[in-house]
Amino acid sequence: MNASSSPAPPLRNQASRQPNRRTSFWMWTTFSLSAIAAIGLLLIPAFVIRPFTHQSPGPLWLAMALRQRAPLGTLIAGLACLIFVFVLWRTVGRWRKSLLALTLLMVIFSTVMSRLNYFEWMFHPIAGAQFVAQAQSKLDPKEMILAVNLGGEARAYPISQMAYHHVLNDVVAGVPIAVTY
Protein backbone atom coordinates (compact mmCIF):
# COMPACT_ATOMS: atom_id res chain seq x y z
CA MET A 1 0.00 0.00 0.00
CA ASN A 2 2.75 2.39 0.97
CA ALA A 3 4.97 2.69 -2.13
CA SER A 4 7.59 4.83 -0.39
CA SER A 5 8.45 1.92 1.93
CA SER A 6 9.43 -0.32 -1.02
CA PRO A 7 13.16 -0.65 -1.88
CA ALA A 8 14.01 1.98 -4.47
CA PRO A 9 16.12 0.18 -7.15
CA PRO A 10 13.67 -2.66 -8.07
CA LEU A 11 10.81 -0.18 -8.18
CA ARG A 12 12.65 1.93 -10.69
CA ASN A 13 13.44 -1.11 -12.80
CA GLN A 14 9.81 -2.20 -12.89
CA ALA A 15 8.61 1.33 -13.46
CA SER A 16 10.30 1.43 -16.85
CA ARG A 17 8.30 -1.64 -18.00
CA GLN A 18 5.07 -0.91 -16.18
CA PRO A 19 3.45 1.45 -18.70
CA ASN A 20 3.95 -1.23 -21.36
CA ARG A 21 2.45 -3.95 -19.26
CA ARG A 22 -0.40 -1.70 -18.26
CA THR A 23 -1.03 -0.70 -21.88
CA SER A 24 -0.85 -4.30 -22.97
CA PHE A 25 -3.31 -5.38 -20.23
CA TRP A 26 -5.64 -2.57 -21.24
CA MET A 27 -5.41 -3.53 -24.91
CA TRP A 28 -6.02 -7.21 -24.22
CA THR A 29 -9.01 -6.37 -22.06
CA THR A 30 -10.55 -4.08 -24.67
CA PHE A 31 -9.82 -6.62 -27.39
CA SER A 32 -11.52 -9.39 -25.38
CA LEU A 33 -14.53 -7.23 -24.54
CA SER A 34 -14.94 -6.16 -28.18
CA ALA A 35 -14.70 -9.77 -29.28
CA ILE A 36 -17.26 -10.89 -26.68
CA ALA A 37 -19.58 -8.07 -27.76
CA ALA A 38 -19.28 -8.93 -31.46
CA ILE A 39 -19.83 -12.64 -30.90
CA GLY A 40 -22.60 -12.09 -28.34
CA LEU A 41 -24.51 -9.83 -30.73
CA LEU A 42 -24.86 -12.85 -33.01
CA LEU A 43 -25.06 -15.73 -30.55
CA ILE A 44 -27.45 -14.35 -27.92
CA PRO A 45 -30.31 -13.60 -30.38
CA ALA A 46 -29.59 -16.85 -32.27
CA PHE A 47 -29.77 -18.78 -29.01
CA VAL A 48 -32.97 -17.13 -27.78
CA ILE A 49 -34.82 -17.18 -31.10
CA ARG A 50 -34.30 -20.83 -31.96
CA PRO A 51 -37.06 -23.21 -32.96
CA PHE A 52 -38.62 -25.80 -30.68
CA THR A 53 -37.84 -23.92 -27.51
CA HIS A 54 -39.86 -21.67 -25.28
CA GLN A 55 -39.30 -17.92 -25.61
CA SER A 56 -39.98 -15.79 -22.52
CA PRO A 57 -40.76 -12.09 -22.93
CA GLY A 58 -37.53 -10.80 -21.30
CA PRO A 59 -34.99 -12.81 -23.31
CA LEU A 60 -37.07 -12.29 -26.48
CA TRP A 61 -36.93 -8.54 -25.96
CA LEU A 62 -33.16 -8.74 -25.42
CA ALA A 63 -32.75 -10.87 -28.55
CA MET A 64 -34.66 -8.40 -30.72
CA ALA A 65 -32.83 -5.42 -29.20
CA LEU A 66 -29.42 -7.01 -29.83
CA ARG A 67 -30.29 -8.23 -33.32
CA GLN A 68 -31.58 -4.75 -34.18
CA ARG A 69 -28.19 -3.27 -33.23
CA ALA A 70 -26.03 -6.17 -34.40
CA PRO A 71 -25.17 -4.87 -37.90
CA LEU A 72 -23.65 -1.63 -36.54
CA GLY A 73 -22.48 -3.13 -33.24
CA THR A 74 -20.54 -5.99 -34.80
CA LEU A 75 -18.98 -3.58 -37.27
CA ILE A 76 -17.68 -1.27 -34.54
CA ALA A 77 -16.55 -4.14 -32.29
CA GLY A 78 -15.07 -5.95 -35.28
CA LEU A 79 -13.02 -2.91 -36.34
CA ALA A 80 -11.79 -2.47 -32.78
CA CYS A 81 -10.69 -6.11 -32.70
CA LEU A 82 -8.93 -5.71 -36.02
CA ILE A 83 -6.95 -2.70 -34.79
CA PHE A 84 -5.91 -4.49 -31.59
CA VAL A 85 -4.83 -7.55 -33.54
CA PHE A 86 -2.56 -5.35 -35.67
CA VAL A 87 -1.10 -3.66 -32.61
CA LEU A 88 -0.72 -6.76 -30.47
CA TRP A 89 0.47 -9.10 -33.21
CA ARG A 90 4.22 -8.29 -33.00
CA THR A 91 4.32 -8.21 -29.23
CA VAL A 92 3.22 -11.81 -28.62
CA GLY A 93 4.36 -15.35 -29.14
CA ARG A 94 2.96 -18.07 -31.35
CA TRP A 95 0.11 -19.37 -29.20
CA ARG A 96 -1.17 -15.87 -28.46
CA LYS A 97 -1.00 -15.16 -32.18
CA SER A 98 -3.25 -18.13 -32.89
CA LEU A 99 -5.59 -16.99 -30.12
CA LEU A 100 -5.78 -13.55 -31.75
CA ALA A 101 -6.36 -15.05 -35.20
CA LEU A 102 -9.02 -17.48 -34.03
CA THR A 103 -10.88 -14.79 -32.12
CA LEU A 104 -10.71 -12.42 -35.08
CA LEU A 105 -12.09 -15.16 -37.31
CA MET A 106 -15.08 -15.64 -34.99
CA VAL A 107 -15.62 -11.88 -34.85
CA ILE A 108 -15.60 -11.64 -38.65
CA PHE A 109 -18.03 -14.58 -38.84
CA SER A 110 -20.32 -12.79 -36.38
CA THR A 111 -20.10 -9.51 -38.29
CA VAL A 112 -21.04 -11.22 -41.56
CA MET A 113 -23.82 -13.37 -40.04
CA SER A 114 -25.42 -10.35 -38.36
CA ARG A 115 -26.06 -9.02 -41.86
CA LEU A 116 -27.53 -12.24 -43.24
CA ASN A 117 -30.93 -13.71 -42.55
CA TYR A 118 -30.34 -17.38 -41.96
CA PHE A 119 -34.07 -17.96 -41.40
CA GLU A 120 -34.48 -17.32 -45.12
CA TRP A 121 -31.90 -20.03 -45.84
CA MET A 122 -34.28 -22.49 -44.21
CA PHE A 123 -37.43 -21.05 -45.77
CA HIS A 124 -36.69 -19.22 -48.98
CA PRO A 125 -38.89 -16.19 -49.69
CA ILE A 126 -40.76 -15.81 -52.95
CA ALA A 127 -39.12 -13.19 -55.12
CA GLY A 128 -41.57 -11.91 -57.73
CA ALA A 129 -44.61 -14.12 -57.19
CA GLN A 130 -46.24 -15.53 -60.31
CA PHE A 131 -49.96 -16.19 -60.61
CA VAL A 132 -51.97 -18.38 -62.94
CA ALA A 133 -55.65 -18.23 -63.82
CA GLN A 134 -57.58 -20.73 -61.71
CA ALA A 135 -58.52 -22.79 -64.79
CA GLN A 136 -54.80 -23.28 -65.54
CA SER A 137 -53.88 -24.33 -62.01
CA LYS A 138 -52.97 -27.98 -61.54
CA LEU A 139 -53.88 -27.85 -57.86
CA ASP A 140 -55.99 -30.73 -56.52
CA PRO A 141 -59.55 -29.55 -55.67
CA LYS A 142 -59.09 -30.99 -52.16
CA GLU A 143 -55.98 -28.89 -51.47
CA MET A 144 -56.38 -26.15 -48.88
CA ILE A 145 -55.77 -22.56 -49.90
CA LEU A 146 -55.79 -19.15 -48.25
CA ALA A 147 -58.08 -16.82 -50.16
CA VAL A 148 -58.53 -13.07 -50.24
CA ASN A 149 -60.93 -10.98 -52.24
CA LEU A 150 -60.19 -7.28 -52.46
CA GLY A 151 -62.13 -4.99 -54.78
CA GLY A 152 -63.40 -7.99 -56.72
CA GLU A 153 -59.89 -9.39 -57.25
CA ALA A 154 -59.77 -12.95 -55.91
CA ARG A 155 -56.45 -14.60 -55.10
CA ALA A 156 -55.65 -18.03 -53.73
CA TYR A 157 -52.44 -19.01 -51.94
CA PRO A 158 -51.99 -22.79 -51.63
CA ILE A 159 -51.20 -23.64 -48.00
CA SER A 160 -48.67 -26.30 -48.98
CA GLN A 161 -46.65 -23.49 -50.56
CA MET A 162 -47.27 -20.92 -47.83
CA ALA A 163 -46.34 -23.43 -45.10
CA TYR A 164 -42.86 -23.42 -46.64
CA HIS A 165 -42.36 -19.79 -47.68
CA HIS A 166 -44.29 -18.49 -44.63
CA VAL A 167 -44.45 -14.86 -45.85
CA LEU A 168 -45.48 -13.39 -49.18
CA ASN A 169 -45.66 -9.70 -49.99
CA ASP A 170 -48.39 -9.10 -52.55
CA VAL A 171 -50.51 -6.28 -53.92
CA VAL A 172 -54.19 -7.04 -54.54
CA ALA A 173 -56.37 -4.36 -56.12
CA GLY A 174 -53.77 -1.77 -55.17
CA VAL A 175 -53.65 -2.86 -51.51
CA PRO A 176 -50.24 -4.04 -50.26
CA ILE A 177 -50.78 -7.18 -48.17
CA ALA A 178 -48.59 -9.65 -46.33
CA VAL A 179 -49.84 -13.23 -46.67
CA THR A 180 -48.59 -15.39 -43.81
CA TYR A 181 -48.91 -18.99 -42.77
Add this chain to the structure above:
Amino acid sequence: MNGRALHFYLAGINNQNFLMRDKETGTWWQQITGKAIYGPLGGAALDLVLSDELTFGQWRSESPSGQVLAPVVKYVKEYDPNWEPDVAKLPVVVSFPGTELKSRDVVVGLTIDGVARAYPWETFAKQSPVLDRVNGTPLLLVLGPDGKSFRVFIARLDGQDAEFFLQADPQTWSLLDSATASQWNFQGCATSGSAQGKCLARIPALKDYWFDWRNYHPETTIYKH
Protein backbone atom coordinates in the same frame (compact mmCIF):
# COMPACT_ATOMS: atom_id res chain seq x y z
CA MET B 1 -48.62 1.60 -42.32
CA ASN B 2 -49.34 5.36 -42.29
CA GLY B 3 -49.65 5.37 -46.07
CA ARG B 4 -46.33 3.63 -46.57
CA ALA B 5 -46.12 0.12 -48.01
CA LEU B 6 -44.02 -2.25 -45.89
CA HIS B 7 -42.38 -5.44 -47.12
CA PHE B 8 -41.96 -8.27 -44.70
CA TYR B 9 -39.47 -11.07 -44.26
CA LEU B 10 -39.19 -14.00 -41.92
CA ALA B 11 -36.98 -13.01 -38.98
CA GLY B 12 -37.39 -15.58 -36.24
CA ILE B 13 -39.74 -17.54 -34.11
CA ASN B 14 -41.56 -16.80 -30.89
CA ASN B 15 -43.08 -19.89 -29.29
CA GLN B 16 -43.79 -21.39 -32.71
CA ASN B 17 -45.49 -18.34 -34.07
CA PHE B 18 -43.12 -16.60 -36.39
CA LEU B 19 -41.63 -13.14 -36.20
CA MET B 20 -41.24 -10.99 -39.25
CA ARG B 21 -39.47 -7.73 -39.85
CA ASP B 22 -40.13 -5.12 -42.48
CA LYS B 23 -37.38 -4.04 -44.86
CA GLU B 24 -38.32 -0.38 -44.53
CA THR B 25 -37.93 0.14 -40.76
CA GLY B 26 -36.59 -3.14 -39.32
CA THR B 27 -39.50 -3.29 -36.87
CA TRP B 28 -40.33 -6.74 -35.45
CA TRP B 29 -43.91 -8.01 -35.97
CA GLN B 30 -45.74 -10.99 -34.52
CA GLN B 31 -47.40 -13.10 -37.19
CA ILE B 32 -50.65 -14.03 -35.43
CA THR B 33 -51.50 -10.57 -34.10
CA GLY B 34 -49.98 -8.34 -36.78
CA LYS B 35 -48.62 -6.21 -33.94
CA ALA B 36 -45.25 -4.47 -33.91
CA ILE B 37 -43.57 -5.83 -30.79
CA TYR B 38 -40.18 -4.12 -31.07
CA GLY B 39 -38.46 -1.43 -33.14
CA PRO B 40 -39.25 1.96 -34.68
CA LEU B 41 -42.94 1.14 -35.28
CA GLY B 42 -43.32 -0.66 -31.93
CA GLY B 43 -46.94 -0.61 -30.69
CA ALA B 44 -48.44 -0.26 -34.17
CA ALA B 45 -50.75 -2.92 -35.62
CA LEU B 46 -51.39 -3.96 -39.19
CA ASP B 47 -54.95 -4.01 -40.51
CA LEU B 48 -56.30 -7.52 -40.87
CA VAL B 49 -57.55 -8.38 -44.34
CA LEU B 50 -60.51 -10.75 -44.31
CA SER B 51 -59.32 -14.09 -45.62
CA ASP B 52 -60.64 -17.60 -46.05
CA GLU B 53 -59.29 -21.06 -45.52
CA LEU B 54 -60.95 -23.08 -48.25
CA THR B 55 -60.38 -26.06 -50.46
CA PHE B 56 -59.19 -25.12 -53.92
CA GLY B 57 -62.34 -26.76 -55.32
CA GLN B 58 -64.65 -24.59 -53.23
CA TRP B 59 -62.76 -21.39 -54.01
CA ARG B 60 -62.64 -22.20 -57.75
CA SER B 61 -66.41 -22.55 -57.88
CA GLU B 62 -66.81 -19.13 -56.23
CA SER B 63 -64.05 -17.24 -58.05
CA PRO B 64 -64.26 -17.82 -61.82
CA SER B 65 -61.71 -15.09 -62.56
CA GLY B 66 -59.51 -15.89 -59.57
CA GLN B 67 -55.72 -16.08 -59.68
CA VAL B 68 -53.65 -18.77 -57.98
CA LEU B 69 -50.13 -18.37 -56.67
CA ALA B 70 -47.90 -20.48 -58.89
CA PRO B 71 -45.43 -22.84 -57.26
CA VAL B 72 -41.84 -21.60 -57.36
CA VAL B 73 -40.13 -24.27 -59.50
CA LYS B 74 -36.87 -23.99 -57.56
CA TYR B 75 -38.56 -24.87 -54.27
CA VAL B 76 -41.25 -27.32 -55.33
CA LYS B 77 -39.27 -30.14 -53.74
CA GLU B 78 -39.41 -28.31 -50.42
CA TYR B 79 -43.20 -28.16 -50.39
CA ASP B 80 -44.62 -30.77 -48.10
CA PRO B 81 -47.84 -32.26 -49.48
CA ASN B 82 -48.36 -33.77 -46.03
CA TRP B 83 -47.84 -30.50 -44.15
CA GLU B 84 -50.90 -30.90 -41.98
CA PRO B 85 -50.13 -34.26 -40.31
CA ASP B 86 -46.41 -33.42 -40.33
CA VAL B 87 -46.81 -30.13 -38.49
CA ALA B 88 -49.21 -31.80 -36.05
CA LYS B 89 -46.37 -34.13 -35.03
CA LEU B 90 -43.96 -31.32 -34.10
CA PRO B 91 -43.32 -30.78 -30.40
CA VAL B 92 -44.86 -27.78 -28.65
CA VAL B 93 -43.07 -25.38 -26.34
CA VAL B 94 -46.01 -23.78 -24.60
CA SER B 95 -48.87 -25.74 -23.13
CA PHE B 96 -51.87 -25.03 -20.97
CA PRO B 97 -52.40 -28.14 -18.87
CA GLY B 98 -55.38 -26.70 -16.96
CA THR B 99 -57.53 -26.49 -20.09
CA GLU B 100 -59.63 -29.25 -21.56
CA LEU B 101 -57.99 -29.16 -25.00
CA LYS B 102 -54.67 -30.65 -26.06
CA SER B 103 -51.93 -28.37 -27.43
CA ARG B 104 -52.26 -29.57 -31.02
CA ASP B 105 -56.06 -29.67 -31.06
CA VAL B 106 -57.29 -27.55 -33.95
CA VAL B 107 -59.69 -24.74 -33.12
CA VAL B 108 -61.53 -22.02 -34.99
CA GLY B 109 -60.66 -18.87 -33.09
CA LEU B 110 -62.44 -15.54 -33.32
CA THR B 111 -62.72 -12.29 -31.39
CA ILE B 112 -65.64 -9.88 -31.19
CA ASP B 113 -64.43 -6.50 -29.91
CA GLY B 114 -61.66 -8.16 -27.94
CA VAL B 115 -63.73 -11.04 -26.56
CA ALA B 116 -62.18 -14.30 -27.79
CA ARG B 117 -63.70 -17.74 -28.23
CA ALA B 118 -62.28 -20.97 -29.55
CA TYR B 119 -64.39 -23.65 -31.26
CA PRO B 120 -62.78 -27.09 -31.16
CA TRP B 121 -62.70 -28.23 -34.79
CA GLU B 122 -64.12 -31.69 -34.04
CA THR B 123 -67.12 -30.27 -32.23
CA PHE B 124 -67.69 -27.61 -34.86
CA ALA B 125 -67.44 -30.04 -37.79
CA LYS B 126 -69.88 -32.44 -36.12
CA GLN B 127 -72.43 -29.77 -35.22
CA SER B 128 -72.18 -27.39 -38.18
CA PRO B 129 -73.95 -25.04 -38.63
CA VAL B 130 -73.15 -23.74 -35.13
CA LEU B 131 -75.20 -20.86 -33.76
CA ASP B 132 -73.56 -19.00 -30.91
CA ARG B 133 -73.35 -15.61 -29.27
CA VAL B 134 -70.08 -13.86 -28.42
CA ASN B 135 -70.03 -10.49 -26.69
CA GLY B 136 -73.66 -9.97 -27.67
CA THR B 137 -73.16 -10.74 -31.36
CA PRO B 138 -75.11 -13.67 -32.82
CA LEU B 139 -72.80 -15.86 -34.85
CA LEU B 140 -73.18 -18.54 -37.48
CA LEU B 141 -70.24 -20.89 -38.04
CA VAL B 142 -70.54 -23.05 -41.13
CA LEU B 143 -68.54 -25.96 -42.45
CA GLY B 144 -68.50 -25.96 -46.26
CA PRO B 145 -70.01 -28.56 -48.59
CA ASP B 146 -66.52 -30.07 -48.96
CA GLY B 147 -66.31 -30.75 -45.20
CA LYS B 148 -63.06 -28.75 -44.94
CA SER B 149 -63.75 -25.10 -45.77
CA PHE B 150 -65.32 -22.92 -43.10
CA ARG B 151 -66.77 -19.46 -42.66
CA VAL B 152 -68.20 -17.37 -39.85
CA PHE B 153 -71.06 -14.89 -40.28
CA ILE B 154 -73.12 -12.57 -38.14
CA ALA B 155 -76.46 -14.38 -37.80
CA ARG B 156 -78.54 -11.28 -38.23
CA LEU B 157 -81.13 -10.70 -40.93
CA ASP B 158 -82.71 -7.24 -41.30
CA GLY B 159 -81.60 -6.31 -37.80
CA GLN B 160 -83.12 -9.44 -36.26
CA ASP B 161 -81.21 -12.43 -34.90
CA ALA B 162 -81.64 -15.29 -37.32
CA GLU B 163 -81.45 -19.07 -37.05
CA PHE B 164 -80.03 -21.25 -39.76
CA PHE B 165 -80.30 -24.94 -40.52
CA LEU B 166 -78.64 -27.20 -42.99
CA GLN B 167 -81.09 -28.24 -45.69
CA ALA B 168 -81.89 -31.91 -45.40
CA ASP B 169 -81.31 -32.66 -49.11
CA PRO B 170 -77.67 -33.75 -49.36
CA GLN B 171 -77.61 -33.25 -53.18
CA THR B 172 -77.83 -29.48 -53.09
CA TRP B 173 -75.92 -27.97 -50.19
CA SER B 174 -77.67 -24.95 -48.72
CA LEU B 175 -78.72 -23.38 -45.48
CA LEU B 176 -82.25 -22.31 -44.62
CA ASP B 177 -83.13 -19.50 -42.26
CA SER B 178 -86.04 -20.10 -39.91
CA ALA B 179 -87.66 -16.67 -40.43
CA THR B 180 -88.06 -16.61 -44.21
CA ALA B 181 -87.06 -20.18 -45.22
CA SER B 182 -84.82 -18.65 -47.87
CA GLN B 183 -81.92 -20.70 -49.18
CA TRP B 184 -78.40 -19.51 -48.40
CA ASN B 185 -75.13 -20.56 -50.00
CA PHE B 186 -71.74 -21.06 -48.37
CA GLN B 187 -70.79 -17.48 -49.22
CA GLY B 188 -73.54 -16.35 -46.88
CA CYS B 189 -75.85 -15.03 -49.58
CA ALA B 190 -79.53 -15.90 -50.04
CA THR B 191 -80.14 -17.58 -53.39
CA SER B 192 -83.91 -17.99 -53.16
CA GLY B 193 -86.91 -16.93 -51.07
CA SER B 194 -87.80 -13.48 -49.80
CA ALA B 195 -84.23 -12.82 -48.63
CA GLN B 196 -82.78 -13.47 -52.09
CA GLY B 197 -79.87 -11.17 -52.91
CA LYS B 198 -79.07 -10.45 -49.28
CA CYS B 199 -75.73 -11.45 -47.80
CA LEU B 200 -74.68 -11.94 -44.19
CA ALA B 201 -71.76 -9.96 -42.74
CA ARG B 202 -68.53 -11.89 -42.38
CA ILE B 203 -66.42 -12.30 -39.24
CA PRO B 204 -62.68 -13.05 -39.53
CA ALA B 205 -61.78 -16.38 -37.95
CA LEU B 206 -58.52 -18.25 -37.65
CA LYS B 207 -57.95 -21.99 -37.85
CA ASP B 208 -55.18 -22.50 -35.34
CA TYR B 209 -53.66 -24.90 -32.85
CA TRP B 210 -55.09 -24.56 -29.37
CA PHE B 211 -51.72 -23.71 -27.73
CA ASP B 212 -51.12 -20.86 -30.16
CA TRP B 213 -54.62 -19.43 -29.93
CA ARG B 214 -54.59 -19.67 -26.11
CA ASN B 215 -51.10 -18.17 -25.90
CA TYR B 216 -52.16 -14.99 -27.67
CA HIS B 217 -55.71 -14.91 -26.29
CA PRO B 218 -55.28 -15.74 -22.60
CA GLU B 219 -58.90 -14.80 -21.80
CA THR B 220 -60.42 -16.98 -24.50
CA THR B 221 -63.40 -19.14 -23.68
CA ILE B 222 -64.00 -22.52 -25.28
CA TYR B 223 -67.27 -23.26 -27.04
CA LYS B 224 -69.18 -26.10 -25.43
CA HIS B 225 -72.43 -27.69 -26.39
